[in-house]
Amino acid sequence: MWMTLLANGLAFGLLLFLIASGLTLIFGVLRIVNLAHGSLYMLAAYVGVAVAAATGSFTAAAAAGALLTGLVGFVVHRFLLRGMRGELLPQVLVSMGVLLIISDVTLMFWGGMPQRLVEPSFLRGPLFLGGLVFPKYRVFVALFSLAVALILWFLMERTRLGAMVRAVVDDAETAAALGTPVPVVTGAMFTVGAALAGLGGVLGSPFLGVYPGIDLELLTLALAVVIIGGLGNLGGTLAASVLVGVADNFGKVYLPELAYITFFGPMVLLLIFRPQGLFGRR
Amino acid sequence: MKKTGWKAVLAWSWAAALLLVMALGAAAQSAQELRVGLLAPLTGSYAPVGSEMVLGFQMYLEEVGHRFGPVAVTVVSEDTMLNPGVALTKARKLVDSDGVHVLTGIVSAPATYAIRDYVEDRRVPTVVSVAAGDDVTQRLRAEYIVRLGWGASSQTGHPFGAYVAGELNYRRVVIIADDFAFGHEWVGGFERTFTEAGGTVVRKLWVPLGSNDFSPYLAQIPSDVDAVVAAVVGPPAIRFIKQYEDFGFKAFIPLVTVGHMTDESILTQMSDEASGIVSVLHYSSQLDNPENAAFVQAFRARFGKNPSAYAEAGYTTALWLDRAISSLGRVPSDPAELLAAIKAVGQVDAPRGPLSLDAYGNAVQNVYVRRVERVGGQLVNRVIQTFPAVSQFWTWDPEEYLQNPVYAR
Numbered sequence: 001m002w003m004t005l006l007a008n009g010l011a012f013g014l015l016l017f018l019i020a021s022g023l024t025l026i027f028g029v030l031r032i033v034n035l036a037h038g039s040l041y042m043l044a045a046y047v048g049v050a051v052a053a054a055t056g057s058f059t060a061a062a063a064a065g066a067l068l069t070g071l072v073g074f075v076v077h078r079f080l081l082r083g084m085r086g087e088l089l090p091q092v093l094v095s096m097g098v099l100l101i102i103s104d105v106t107l108m109f110w111g112g113m114p115q116r117l118v119e120p121s122f123l124r125g126p127l128f129l130g131g132l133v134f135p136k137y138r139v140f141v142a143l144f145s146l147a148v149a150l151i152l153w154f155l156m157e158r159t160r161l162g163a164m165v166r167a168v169v170d171d172a173e174t175a176a177a178l179g180t181p182v183p184v185v186t187g188a189m190f191t192v193g194a195a196l197a198g199l200g201g202v203l204g205s206p207f208l209g210v211y212p213g214i215d216l217e218l219l220t221l222a223l224a225v226v227i228i229g230g231l232g233n234l235g236g237t238l239a240a241s242v243l244v245g246v247a248d249n250f251g252k253v254y255l256p257e258l259a260y261i262t263f264f265g266p267m268v269l270l271l272i273f274r275p276q277g278l279f280g281r282r
Numbered sequence: 283m284k285k286t287g288w289k290a291v292l293a294w295s296w297a298a299a300l301l302l303v304m305a306l307g308a309a310a311q312s313a314q315e316l317r318v319g320l321l322a323p324l325t326g327s328y329a330p331v332g333s334e335m336v337l338g339f340q341m342y343l344e345e346v347g348h349r350f351g352p353v354a355v356t357v358v359s360e361d362t363m364l365n366p367g368v369a370l371t372k373a374r375k376l377v378d379s380d381g382v383h384v385l386t387g388i389v390s391a392p393a394t395y396a397i398r399d400y401v402e403d404r405r406v407p408t409v410v411s412v413a414a415g416d417d418v419t420q421r422l423r424a425e426y427i428v429r430l431g432w433g434a435s436s437q438t439g440h441p442f443g444a445y446v447a448g449e450l451n452y453r454r455v456v457i458i459a460d461d462f463a464f465g466h467e468w469v470g471g472f473e474r475t476f477t478e479a480g481g482t483v484v485r486k487l488w489v490p491l492g493s494n495d496f497s498p499y500l501a502q503i504p505s506d507v508d509a510v511v512a513a514v515v516g517p518p519a520i521r522f523i524k525q526y527e528d529f530g531f532k533a534f535i536p537l538v539t540v541g542h543m544t545d546e547s548i549l550t551q552m553s554d555e556a557s558g559i560v561s562v563l564h565y566s567s568q569l570d571n572p573e574n575a576a577f578v579q580a581f582r583a584r585f586g587k588n589p590s591a592y593a594e595a596g597y598t599t600a601l602w603l604d605r606a607i608s609s610l611g612r613v614p615s616d617p618a619e620l621l622a623a624i625k626a627v628g629q630v631d632a633p634r635g636p637l638s639l640d641a642y643g644n645a646v647q648n649v650y651v652r653r654v655e656r657v658g659g660q661l662v663n664r665v666i667q668t669f670p671a672v673s674q675f676w677t678w679d680p681e682e683y684l685q686n687p688v689y690a691r
Contacts, residue, residue, distance in 0.1 A: 111330070112329040113330045114520055125527070133529060207528075259461075
């Protein structure tokens with residue numbers, strides 16, 4: 001049984017990373033509070049349902065979800081959040097407004113009934129690996145998330161764009177003085193982060209479901225992972241996702257009385273003893 | 283002393299006459315108009331089931347031209363937001379400012395417990411359509427509350443336990459259920475008759491309400507059980523059934539469930555992973571009786587889908603009120619008289635089958651075992667066994683039954 005639990009934990013953790021990766025960029029790296037992150041996830045999930053129904057293609061659904069949320073993210077950043085650099089409370093209030101608008105719009109178009117998004121048929125059903133029985137789709141999502149993690153790491157650590165982002169975050173004025181187009185860089189990163197939320201929305205829906213309220217559930221999960229990992233630290237977010245996923249699975253089985261707090265309990269302990277997160281810098 | 287002018291006298295008598303006419307009008311109106319307060323969750327995670335219930339209620343009203351016999355019917359709906367405190371506030375509003383004669387709807391057990399003392403004190407006849415908490419009509423029952431819909435949580439659990447052990451011959455099972463009152467009570471009822479019939483519950487796994495990922499629980503299913511019994515309600519049921527297949531259990535271990543998990547309200551969101559599931563409920567849109575045939579046909583014509591048990595609950599509540607009011611031919615000014623009429627309806631042939639009330643104000647109705655099958659490209663719950671006229675006390679003596687505490691985890 002522990003093999004299944006470990007595999008579950010890894011797969012669930014990697015899915016968490018996929019959802020949290022966009023938030024790491026936006027909240028962790030750019031330091032912009034975007035409470036509508038979970039709403040972008042939900043919006044992409046609903047759009048994915050519609051596109052998959054119309055085209056029959058899961059790939060088209062994923063692409064549409066990511067593109068649309070990227071676009072919404074761009075607009076929200078350009079016209080709302082950009083003017084509030086470093087102002088925490090206005091960001092919270094404005095992104096909260098976006099959250100409410102998106103949740104009402106999805107309710108208006110799709111109603112309150114839960115929707116269904118099905119994985120492509122070749123990824124349906126279980127995979128038999130020796131004694132271990134495991135859903136194919138979860139294996140796929142885990143591998144996909146690892147690839148996203150790798151690409152993001154490369155983007156941030158090995159490219160000029162990544163270097164510019166780090167420069168902008170550390171000291172925007174100096175970066176601007178040295179010729180870095182600050183608004184373009186932050187806008188681009190915000191758009192990428194929003195598109196990742198959308199990608200997570202479509203890929204996560206076959207196992208987490210699509211229904212009103214998923215926006216807030218996912219926002220809290222993603223925030224927890226980013227905080228545990230330490231702000232601005234991609235590797236930390238990845239480690240935290242896997243750690244939380246595995247701990248959650250084992251905790252629910254071996255300490256069933258604590259099932260309600262296996263997820264957030266560790267976060268509370270961490271915030272008490274190491275408020276900067278596992279891998280965060282003080 | 284100042285002399286009163288004739289103009290003032292005239293004005294005063296006009297005013298008095300006007301008041302008298304208004305009062306008479308109001309009295310006449312109250313005798314000919316029934317005002318119904320419909321409490322339902324219309325926002326939040328239970329909004330879909332709340333609105334299905336309202337649709338069913340409205341559909342019946344339209345069928346009878348918004349009249350119960352000679353009495354015109356007005357409905358005032360209020361959203362409980364699935365919050366017991368809000369339910370009480372809205373109940374007060376409906377009674378105190380809208381002047382409703384009867385309260386109905388009510389999906390959640392906590393909302394029912396929240397309004398209990400108020401409707402009992404104010405003597406407001408209350409007809410619960412869905413809320414299943416056992417004690418609503420058992421240990422905490424109230425004179426003014428009757429329950430037509432759903433019945434007690436354990437009411438379907440009792441016959442199903444006997445059926446799974448006796449007819450399906452599953453001897454060893456694992457139970458996976460929601461960790462809240464409905465799950466505890468349904469499982470308690472199931473386990474009691476299941477073990478009495480010789481079955482063994484190997485393990486009970488309690489899932490926190492609203493869980494997305496059931497893999498930690500699925501991982502704990504031992505390979506040597508005959509079946510998995512599940513009671514996970516609401517949207518998570520869709521994911522539970524999907525994940526049961528994804529983890530490879532569907533091919534090896536049969537899944538039997540509480541009927542909510544394959545109710546028509548969510549069955550449209552499932553595919554082949556649901557086929558073959560055996561479940562238990564007091565309704566299926568596939569029931570073969572004339573009342574249900576007419577109901578399903580009308581519902582499909584209007585909404586393009588099969589009615590759920592929630593839609594049927596709304597419809598049947600309206601049907602029951604119609605019988606009560608039509609037998610009186612008016613709206614009595616004494617709530618006790620209205621309550622007596624509601625309790626004296628006797629037996630009604632509803633879409634779900636014959637329905638009556640027991641001495642405790644709870645529905646006595648058929649309980650059906652259904653199997654999910656594909657008919658004409660669409661998943662439906664085909665009825666495979668009928669337990670006629672099941673009461674909340676199953677085969678036991680009510681007073682002895684009530685000596686036991688309510689089923690708990």
